[in-house]
Amino acid sequence: MAQVAGFSLSLSLLAWGVLAALEKYAKHGKTIWRILALTALAASLLPIIGVEASAGTKIALSLMHVAVAAVLVPLLPRHDKIPIDRDDQIGSRQLQSSRSKNGPRRG
Numbered sequence: 001m002a003q004v005a006g007f008s009l010s011l012s013l014l015a016w017g018v019l020a021a022l023e024k025y026a027k028h029g030k031t032i033w034r035i036l037a038l039t040a041l042a043a044s045l046l047p048i049i050g051v052e053a054s055a056g057t058k059i060a061l062s063l064m065h066v067a068v069a070a071v072l073v074p075l076l077p078r079h080d081k082i083p084i085d086r087d088d089q090i091g092s093r094q095l096q097s098s099r100s101k102n103g104p105r106r107g
Contacts (some may be wrong), residue, residue, distance in 0.1 A: 008068050012076075019076055030077040041069040 015037065022029030044065050048058050 006066060008064075012068070015072055016076055032078060034073060037069065037073045041065060041073075084094055 015033075018036070019029065019033045022033050026032055045062055047053065048061055048065075051061075053061075
């Protein structure tokens, strides 16, 4: 069972990296990622059909795939974006705040 958890965790981190790249470089990154994730889920279920195993084993394996997808697909795209340089963000807010209190700066 530890191997299943480790493999799921490593693929989850890969999925998170793909999502981050899509959000950065694609206009509709979250939508593209969801389509890719659901396609990957469907593709992961296909080999289960051809495996020589009992029906119970096939069902258990399928449920593990669906369980991981049920957690990752809705939750990963919901992460909040954190500014890369928080000090710069805070500094610019303070500058804007002081300008609004003191009026426009004259050169």
